[in-house]
Amino acid sequence: MKTLILFAGKYGCTRDCADYLKVRLGPGTDMMDLKNMGEADLRKYDWIVIGGSKLEYGFLCVLCA
Numbered sequence: 001m002k003t004l005i006l007f008a009g010k011y012g013c014t015r016d017c018a019d020y021l022k023v024r025l026g027p028g029t030d031m032m033d034l035k036n037m038g039e040a041d042l043r044k045y046d047w048i049v050i051g052g053s054k055l056e057y058g059f060l061c062v063l064c065a
Helices: 013-025 060-064
Strands: 003-008 029-033 047-052
Touching: 003 013, 013 029, 013 047
Parallel strands: 003 029, 003 047
Antiparallel strands: none
């Protein structure tokens, strides 16, 4: 099962959380920073996780709901 973790944050805590999830989810998990993300083929993933800092990117909470 292929999983993609998309994240964006300002101070590094969001990246730390994404790293933790990647380790816990195991092989087949990719991670991309939304700030530096180029083009990506999202069709190759079974699951996409989106995370961000509520202080900086509160709008991402709406996408996850």
